[in-house]
Amino acid sequence: MIFESLAEKLQKSLNKLKGKGKLSEKDVKQVMREVKLALLEADVNFKVVKKFVNSVKERAVGHEVMESLTPGQQVIKIVNDELTKLMGEEQKKIEFAPQPPTIIMMCGLQGAGKTTTSGKLGILLKKKGKSPLLVACDIYRPAAIKQLEVVGEKADIPVFSMGDKQNPVNIAKASIEHAKKNGYDVVILDTAGRLHIDEELMDELENIKSEVNPKEILLVVDAMTGQDAVTVAESFNDKLGIDGVVLTKLDGDARGGAALSIRAVTDKPIKFVGMGEKLDQLEPFYPDRMASRILGMGDVLTLIEKAQANIDAKKAMEFEKKLKTQQFTFDDFLEQLQQMKNMGPLDQILEMIPGIGSKQLKKLKVDEKELVKIEAIIQSMTKEERQNPSIINGSRRKRIARGSGTNIQDVNRLLKQFKETKKMMKKMTNMEKAMKKGKFKFPFFR
Amino acid sequence: MFKKLFGKKNNSENNNQQTQQIEKENNTTESEENKKEGFFSRLKKGLSKTRKGITEKVDVILKSYKKIDEELFEELEEVLITADVGVNTTMRIIEDVKDKVKERKITEVEEIRELLKEELKEILTEVDENISLNIEPSPAIVLVVGVNGVGKTTTIGKLAYRLKNEGKKVLIAAGDTFRAAAIEQLTEWSNRAGVDIIAHQEGADPAAVIYDGIQAAKARKSDVLICDTAGRLHNKKNLMNELNKIFRIVEREYPEATKEVLLVVDATTGQNAVLQAKTFKEACDISGIVLTKLDGTAKGGVVLAVQSELKVPVKLVGVGEKIYDLQDFDPDNFVEAIFSE
Ligand SMILES: Nc1nc2c(ncn2[C@@H]2O[C@H](COP(=O)(O)OP(=O)(O)OP(=O)(O)O)[C@@H](O)[C@H]2O)c(=O)[nH]1
Ligand SMILES: [Mg+2]
Numbered sequence: 001m002i003f004e005s006l007a008e009k010l011q012k013s014l015n016k017l018k019g020k021g022k023l024s025e026k027d028v029k030q031v032m033r034e035v036k037l038a039l040l041e042a043d044v045n046f047k048v049v050k051k052f053v054n055s056v057k058e059r060a061v062g063h064e065v066m067e068s069l070t071p072g073q074q075v076i077k078i079v080n081d082e083l084t085k086l087m088g089e090e091q092k093k094i095e096f097a098p099q100p101p102t103i104i105m106m107c108g109l110q111g112a113g114k115t116t117t118s119g120k121l122g123i124l125l126k127k128k129g130k131s132p133l134l135v136a137c138d139i140y141r142p143a144a145i146k147q148l149e150v151v152g153e154k155a156d157i158p159v160f161s162m163g164d165k166q167n168p169v170n171i172a173k174a175s176i177e178h179a180k181k182n183g184y185d186v187v188i189l190d191t192a193g194r195l196h197i198d199e200e201l202m203d204e205l206e207n208i209k210s211e212v213n214p215k216e217i218l219l220v221v222d223a224m225t226g227q228d229a230v231t232v233a234e235s236f237n238d239k240l241g242i243d244g245v246v247l248t249k250l251d252g253d254a255r256g257g258a259a260l261s262i263r264a265v266t267d268k269p270i271k272f273v274g275m276g277e278k279l280d281q282l283e284p285f286y287p288d289r290m291a292s293r294i295l296g297m298g299d300v301l302t303l304i305e306k307a308q309a310n311i312d313a314k315k316a317m318e319f320e321k322k323l324k325t326q327q328f329t330f331d332d333f334l335e336q337l338q339q340m341k342n343m344g345p346l347d348q349i350l351e352m353i354p355g356i357g358s359k360q361l362k363k364l365k366v367d368e369k370e371l372v373k374i375e376a377i378i379q380s381m382t383k384e385e386r387q388n389p390s391i392i393n394g395s396r397r398k399r400i401a402r403g404s405g406t407n408i409q410d411v412n413r414l415l416k417q418f419k420e421t422k423k424m425m426k427k428m429t430n431m432e433k434a435m436k437k438g439k440f441k442f443p444f445f446r
Numbered sequence: 447m448f449k450k451l452f453g454k455k456n457n458s459e460n461n462n463q464q465t466q467q468i469e470k471e472n473n474t475t476e477s478e479e480n481k482k483e484g485f486f487s488r489l490k491k492g493l494s495k496t497r498k499g500i501t502e503k504v505d506v507i508l509k510s511y512k513k514i515d516e517e518l519f520e521e522l523e524e525v526l527i528t529a530d531v532g533v534n535t536t537m538r539i540i541e542d543v544k545d546k547v548k549e550r551k552i553t554e555v556e557e558i559r560e561l562l563k564e565e566l567k568e569i570l571t572e573v574d575e576n577i578s579l580n581i582e583p584s585p586a587i588v589l590v591v592g593v594n595g596v597g598k599t600t601t602i603g604k605l606a607y608r609l610k611n612e613g614k615k616v617l618i619a620a621g622d623t624f625r626a627a628a629i630e631q632l633t634e635w636s637n638r639a640g641v642d643i644i645a646h647q648e649g650a651d652p653a654a655v656i657y658d659g660i661q662a663a664k665a666r667k668s669d670v671l672i673c674d675t676a677g678r679l680h681n682k683k684n685l686m687n688e689l690n691k692i693f694r695i696v697e698r699e700y701p702e703a704t705k706e707v708l709l710v711v712d713a714t715t716g717q718n719a720v721l722q723a724k725t726f727k728e729a730c731d732i733s734g735i736v737l738t739k740l741d742g743t744a745k746g747g748v749v750l751a752v753q754s755e756l757k758v759p760v761k762l763v764g765v766g767e768k769i770y771d772l773q774d775f776d777p778d779n780f781v782e783a784i785f786s787e
Contacts, residue, residue: 040533043716046524110739110767111595111712115626140767142603142634143627150626150648195742222595226530226716228744249594252679254718277594277624 028061028075035079042255042294045230048264056082080291086260087287092244092269094125097215100185101133101176105212107205107240108220109232110193113248113274115144117220118190119151120274120282121246125186126157133184135175136161137168137208138192148190155279158184168192172208189214196235209240216243218271221258223250229258230265237266247285248274259290330386330418334378376404377414389418504559504785511555514547518555522562529747529784532717535754539565563781569754570777577759577775580706580733581609584669587660587696587703590736591689591726592710594677597738597764599628601710602672603635604764604772610641614669619659620645621652621692622676632674638769642666652676653692660699671703680725693730708761710736713746723752737775738764745784 036053040046060078096102104121106114115138122132134152136159138144145161152159160175172189179187189208194201209217219233219242236242245266247259250273259270270290275281378386380403385392392400392415401408503525511518519540526536543561546552552561571577581588588605590598599622606616618636620643622628629645636643644659656673663671675692678685696705709732711719726732737746740763749760760775 037533040527041717043530043718046528109714109742111597113595141631142638143631146630147625147627154626195739197743222712222714224593224712224715224718226714226744226748227528228530228714228742231743232714249679251681252593252718253681253721254716257716 025061028057032057032060039257039260039294042257043224043226043229043261044257044294045227045261045264048230048261051264052082052086052260076295080288080295083260083291083295084288086263087291088263088269091284091286092271093284094121094271095215095243096186101179101187102130102185102216103176103187103189103212103214104216104218105172105189105191105205105208105214106218106220106246107191107236107242108193109195109222110141112193112220112222113246114138114193114220115147115151115190116277116279117218117246117248117272117274117282118148118188119155119157119279121272122152122157122186122188123155123279124272124282126155130186131184132157132186132188133175133179133182134159135172135187135189137171137189139164139166139168139171140192144192151279168204169207169211172212176212196232196239202235202239205240217241218244218246219262219268220246220248221262223247223256223258223273224252224254225258227261229261233262233266233268237268242266242268244269244271246270246272246274246282247290251275251281255294256290257294260294330378330381330389331383333418334375334386373404373406373410374414377401377406377411380404389415504562508555508559514553514555514558518558519544522558525785526747529745530716531747531784532720532751535569535751538754539569539750559785563785566750566781566784567777569750570760570780573753573757573759577734577761577777579761581614581670581704583704584614585663585667585700585703586670587663587700587705588670588672589675589693589696589705589707589730590673590710591675591707591730591732592677593679593722594625596677596710596712596715597736598622598677598710599631599635599674600767601708601736601738601762601764601772602632602674603639604769605762606636606641606672607639607769608772609670609672610639615667616641617659617663617666617668617671618643619655619662619671619673621655621659621673623648623650623652623655624676628674628676635769652688653695656692657695657699660696663700671700680722680729686725686729689726690729706734707732708734708736709758710738711746711749711752713737713739714742714744715746715748717748717751719748720751720755723756723758727756727758732758734759734761736760736762736764740783741765741771746780747784 032053035056036049039049039052044052056079059082060075094102094104106118106121108114118134122134125132134148134157136145136148138148145164149159149161160171160178162171162174168191175187175189178184189212191205191208192201194205196202208214217240219236221229221233225232233242233245245259245262245268247256247270250256262268263270270285270287273283273285273290275283377400380400381392385396385400397408397411397415401411404411504522507518507521507525522543523536523540526539527533531539539562542565543558546561546565547558552558579588580586590602592598602618606618609616616639618632618641620629620632622632623646626648629648633643633645642662644655644662646655646658652675659671659673662668673692673696675689676685678689680686693707696703707730709723709726711722715722723732723735735749735752735758737749737760740746752758753760760780763773763775763780765771765773
């Protein structure tokens with residue numbers, strides 16, 4: 001059970017809301033309970049989850065959702081909107097000091113990834129035309145200095161170190177002098193990992209801060225961190241007043257709920273994410289991506305947004321009904337097709353649907369040209385033919401093919417597909433099954 | 447806006463008055479102590495930390511309830527989830543406690559504490575009563591694996607030191623040839639522990655290092671060979687295959703050795719640790735867990751989930767960065783810590 005992915009779980013709970021038309025408070029409550037569990041499984045802090053779920057519940061119950069025709073999707077959207085809002089909406093960058101050098105202090109727990117991140121950050125800034133200096137302030141961990149030196153060598157960035165006999169505060173101070181003298185405009189201080197409750201070492205950071213006055217104090221946090229992320233982030237922030245967070249090891253498969261927790265308690269932006277052990281694998285942070293990662297919904301959210309903007313929900317509902325009752329005609333199909341075209345390139349849309357891998361995508365074999373063809377064929381049908389395809393006999397097929405500039409095989413194929421779809425629809429007891437199999441409302445493309 | 451929505455201390459709707467009082471007390475002692483500096487104040491702070499530890503969260507909760515009801519269970523659920531036990535395991539535990547309450551017709555709130563403890567300990571010891579390191583008889587090989595930065599190398603240093611003090615002939619092999627200065631780091635630990643080390647250059651084939659380690663252990667008649675490996679995220683197929691290759695070399699080249707494969711888990715890790723354990727188990731059949739960084743504030747409750755899902759016992763715990771900061775896992779202490787503030 002525990003290995004069931006969050007995405008599946010959430011999908012399940014949200015599917016419960018689909019196609020129901022109207023939402024009762026009880027429905028929302030039920031779904032939000034499962035959302036809550038899912039967020040907890042993603043390691044979002046307990047208290048944060050509680051607050052979050054309550055605020056979303058308030059928004060979801062009521063008109064917005066109750067009157068919507070695709071309530072499940074609407075709830076996903078609300079959950080995601082709120083999550084994104086909490087993650088910080090826009091992307092935040094590194095601030096540079098008006099008077100160089102810009103001093104960046106890295107801090108965090110042991111093993112979070114400070115040293116690697118320091119090197120990565122150096123590379124990133126170098127690409128921006130800066131001339132960074134790495135400073136080895138970790139005098140405690142065996143071979144920590146050596147590690148930074150190796151990283152510096154690989155990144156082709158100079159490393160300032162004074163061995164492990166000097167006090168880190170002095171090392172930091174001396175490095176700034178060194179930077180000024182030698183024209184480095186960014187100084188990255190790699191400090192030792194420490195526990196947030198280690199007062200002596202926390203004081204050390206505070207002392208470095210007051211001596212060199214860093215422009216940026218970045219807290220480095222492992223994306224796999226659990227409930228304690230809140231305590232850690234709060235402690236570092238209270239002591240130092242951090243300016244931002246770097247979330248590391250996001251190339252793993254942790255949901256990264258810690259990101260949300262940290263945002264919620266510190267209100268400080270996540271500025272970068274670490275995406276691998278290689279030194280060029282540091283990326284800017286995108287709040288919306290993180291939100292959907294924590295939610296586990298992939299790009300389905302993008303799809304919802306597009307669909308929401310382009311598809312009249314009521315019409316979609318009618319289609320569903322028609323499909324179910326077998327009244328679906330070529331007219332309806334044409335309309336659906338045109339709406340889909342408004343949504344953008346089809347393969348892009350299909351790619352966004354979770355569960356449809358590139359393998360399945362190939363099986364779907366939908367290309368844009370095909371769509372144009374289908375459209376032309378339908379347009380060459382008479383009104384009667386569109387309403388009642390069973391009357392389309394051999395001569396009619398010939399005429400349609402000629403009219404649409406296609407050949408008879410194309411027409412036959414479409415007719416066959418149409419028939420099969422209707423048959424398939426008959427087998428389905430409800431639309432939810434269709435969503436599960438096809439993952440989408442348009443059953444034609446399979 | 448965040449503070450308003452999610453405010454920390456002022457939003458303690460589920461904390462009862464007693465906990466709030468404790469928080470307040472701690473705050474005053476802290477700010478008073480901040481004025482003075484030096485050794486004694488630090489000592490006092492240390493003591494106040496322990497005092498805080500004695501205040502049991504669960505006791506506070508239990509004291510505030512007169513009868514056993516759903517709300518009480520919800521608060522206990524919160525304690526477990528906050529300790530990273532995870533939703534599924536937490537629900538399972540609470541259900542079991544509820545069942546026992548019914549079965550034994552328990553009405554006293556006080557007794558819940560014992561039930562809960564019993565339940566947690568059952569999970570921790572259900573695999574095996576004997577959860578000590580499996581290194582007898584000699585020769586033995588200990589393979590240490592885990593994701594990046596959890597404390598593998600440090601644990602090896604501590605373990606080597608400890609086994610040496612127990613009179614064993616210990617050899618370590620520097621199987622992390624990937625991370626910058628990993629070999630130097632382990633070499634420093636081997637010096638501190640006073641044991642020999644087999645190492646190649648950075649970038650060398652880790653399997654070859656382990657192979658050499660095994661040959662050296664045989665030649666030198668070592669009691670225990672401890673092998674470091676590079677940290678790797680379990681979702682990286684190629685790295686897990688590499689680990690599997692190392693594991694197979696151990697099986698092939700050292701069949702006579704007693705085997706222990708230790709997965710190192712950082713106590714601050716959340717639910718991902720379950721996936722880690724699962725994947726590492728597939729790749730190299732882990733037989734025990736080392737839970738590190740328990741000297742922090744994280745409880746490491748996820749090992750309960752690992753235990754109940756995968757039946758791999760915790761054997762050792764790391765409680766600091768010093769060479770002697772390694773302890774045998776003690777289920778009683780662990781459970782007490784989960785219950786404490
Ligand atoms: N506080 C505390 N720190 C620890 C503990 N164990 C290890 N550390 C620290 O955690 C950091 C990472 O430890 P390492 O031993 O290098 O971890 P690793 O798993 O070998 O790391 P990689 O080889 O880089 O994957 C170091 O700073 C250690 O000092 C512990 O029990 N408590
Ligand atoms: Mg290591």
